[in-house]
Amino acid sequence: MMNRLPPAKADINVLLLENIHPNAVEIFQEEGFRVQTLSAALAPAELAERLRDVHVLGIRSKTKVTDAALVHATNLLTIGAFCIGTNQLDLAAANRRGIPVFNAPFSNTRSVAELIIGEIIVLSRQMFDRSRDAHAGRWRKAADGCYEVRGKTLGIIGYGHIGSQVGVLAESMGMRVLAYDIRSTMAIGNAQQRATLEEVLAASDFVTLHVPETPRTANLIGARELGQMKKGAYLLNASRGNVVDIDALLAALQSKHIAGAAIDVYPQEPESNSDAFVTPLQHQANVVLTPHLGGSTTEAQAAIGREVATALTRFVSSGTTSGAVNFPQIEQSPIPGTHRILNVHRNVPGVLRDVNRIVSDLGANVHAQTLATDSEIGYLVTDLDQDVATDVANAFAALQTNIRTRILY
Numbered sequence: 001m002m003n004r005l006p007p008a009k010a011d012i013n014v015l016l017l018e019n020i021h022p023n024a025v026e027i028f029q030e031e032g033f034r035v036q037t038l039s040a041a042l043a044p045a046e047l048a049e050r051l052r053d054v055h056v057l058g059i060r061s062k063t064k065v066t067d068a069a070l071v072h073a074t075n076l077l078t079i080g081a082f083c084i085g086t087n088q089l090d091l092a093a094a095n096r097r098g099i100p101v102f103n104a105p106f107s108n109t110r111s112v113a114e115l116i117i118g119e120i121i122v123l124s125r126q127m128f129d130r131s132r133d134a135h136a137g138r139w140r141k142a143a144d145g146c147y148e149v150r151g152k153t154l155g156i157i158g159y160g161h162i163g164s165q166v167g168v169l170a171e172s173m174g175m176r177v178l179a180y181d182i183r184s185t186m187a188i189g190n191a192q193q194r195a196t197l198e199e200v201l202a203a204s205d206f207v208t209l210h211v212p213e214t215p216r217t218a219n220l221i222g223a224r225e226l227g228q229m230k231k232g233a234y235l236l237n238a239s240r241g242n243v244v245d246i247d248a249l250l251a252a253l254q255s256k257h258i259a260g261a262a263i264d265v266y267p268q269e270p271e272s273n274s275d276a277f278v279t280p281l282q283h284q285a286n287v288v289l290t291p292h293l294g295g296s297t298t299e300a301q302a303a304i305g306r307e308v309a310t311a312l313t314r315f316v317s318s319g320t321t322s323g324a325v326n327f328p329q330i331e332q333s334p335i336p337g338t339h340r341i342l343n344v345h346r347n348v349p350g351v352l353r354d355v356n357r358i359v360s361d362l363g364a365n366v367h368a369q370t371l372a373t374d375s376e377i378g379y380l381v382t383d384l385d386q387d388v389a390t391d392v393a394n395a396f397a398a399l400q401t402n403i404r405t406r407i408l409y
Contacts, residue, residue, distance in 0.1 A: 010034055012316065013053055013075075017041055018060035020082045021305030028056070031313045040272055044069055051076055056312055058082055059089075061292070062271060067093035077406075078315050080308040081325075083295065084108060085240065087213040091326040095376055098344035098404035100327035102311040106161055107303035108295030112238055113165040115294050116208050117173070119262035123206075123234045124149050126260070128288050145259070150174035155204030157197065157220070158211035158239065159185050166208060167191045178203055182216075201228040206236065213240035223248040231257050238264040238294040250280045253287065260286035264294050319381050319408055321372075328372030328379040335367045339389030340408040343380040345401040347373045355380065358395040364388045377403060 009032030016024060016037045028035045033056070041062035042050060051057065051073035058080040059065065065079060067090050079094060081103040094101050122128055125146045133140045154170045156163045159179040167177040168189055177191040180200045187193050194200050197220075201207060207229060211217045221235065222245040229235070235258055237244050246267060252258040263281060269292060270277050281287050295304070314320040319342045322331045334340070345351050352371060359366055359382075368383040384392060389407055397405040 012055045014056040014058065015050060015054045016058040016082075017063050018082075020058050020060065021301040023302055024058065024082065024305035024309035027306065027309040027313060031317065033313075033316075048072060056080070056316060058308065058312070061085060061088055062269075063088060065089040065094070070094060070097055070099070073097075073099075078102065078312055080312045082304050082308045085213065086325050087240070092376075095326045095374070096403070098377065100315060100321050100324035102308055102315070102324055104304040104307045107307045108297075108300035109161045109165050111297040111300035112162045112210075112294040113169055115264070115290075116166050116236055116238060116262075117169045119236055119288055120149055120154070120170070120206050120208075120234070122288055123236075123260040123262055123286060124152075126286050129286055149206075152176070152205040153178060153203055155180070155200035155207040156191075157181075157200065157207065157209045159187075159191075159193070160210060162238075163208075163210035164188050164191075166210070197225070198228055201225055202230065204233060205230060206234045208236040209239045209243055211239050211243060213242060218242050219245045221245065221249070223251065226252040226258060229258065232259045234258065234260045234262070236262040238262075241265040241267045241269065246280055250284070253281075253284050260288075262288040262290070264290045265292055317408075321379065328374050328377065330370050330372050330379055330381050332368060332370050332381045332383070335383045337386070338367050338383040339386045341380075341382045341384070341389060341393045341396065342404075342406045342408055343382070343393075343396045344403040344405070345378050345380070345399065346403060347376055347378045348401055351378055351399070351401050352380075354399055354401070355382075355396065358392060359384070362388050362391050362395065364392050 012033045014028045014033045014035045018041055019039050025035050025037060044064055044066055048069040051069060053075060055075055055077045057076060060083050070093055076099055078099060079101045081089060081101060084103060084105055086101060086103050089101055091101055130140060151174060153176045156167055156179045159181040167179060170177050171189045178200045179191050179193050180197050220243045226248055249261060266279055281289060311323050318334060319340060320331045321327045322329050365385045366382060371378060371380045393405055393407045396402060
């Protein structure tokens, strides 16, 4: 497939869904792109239809981008997930079609970490229940079952960007921090890493989850794991909805083995704010339920808007894929007076040989060429003399291994 950008940047169509922060719109408009925004997610069939004329798509967590939605999106150059998670996108399908996906792995770290710290205190003091009583006209002043968090042990499952920040904040309040991660990571401050999940569960007064959605993390915390936690411990989950077995958690709360929980994500979540929300955890004592708002602060959404919109415009304007979650990484500085060709191809033997033969046969003078690959595709960025760029790009696109070729400028 041979793709060309529209003749003017004003003809590049950007579609932003789910109330993405206005500063993303500003960044695209400053670049000269045409931007359309919608406040809600789109159903798969409607999304597939809208993508026919879209070059850049921006979504948050509710929009499902499937292979079927990408089939006819022949103009789509790139996708931005204006959030941390990318499980709502078929990353492999986008990869096969030569579409890099960018997200915001850092921008809402502080917001989620602060929410967790606040919830630890709320649970330890039963503040949610006491506030509800006061609103109902009941005066229930009591110290029983209420504790300081100083000196308590916090177990962090998933010691990445967010988990490590939670640990730093917890230590500042005098908590002891234990951490478990399947990867080898460097502990920050006085945090102590443990070799197994079971060790952290057994030793912690509070357990907070910060893991991605993978087959390995599905029901990571079930009846067995809850039973391994201390009697009277607390569970917090602001990671992914399928990480905790909700029915098992309900049973552990009702038996008083778990003293409380704070849950921000759920196996099934409403599509919009107008839809009803139901979970078995409703009306349970000392359970804080929040509507997936871990990163929902003004600061986090503004930072996410800047981070992802900048990555998307860099790719559209220069072909840079640094930070893409599903794509080979290339960042090649522009060379004045050249044309840049972007080529995505199936990663099979002989492609570079064929590419270089084309360049040689057409007498093209290559100023710079970078190739990066993953297991499925190769991404080639070539800067060459302007007089032969179109012929070279057409020849690249005619190769049987070609997925997508585009003359950038």
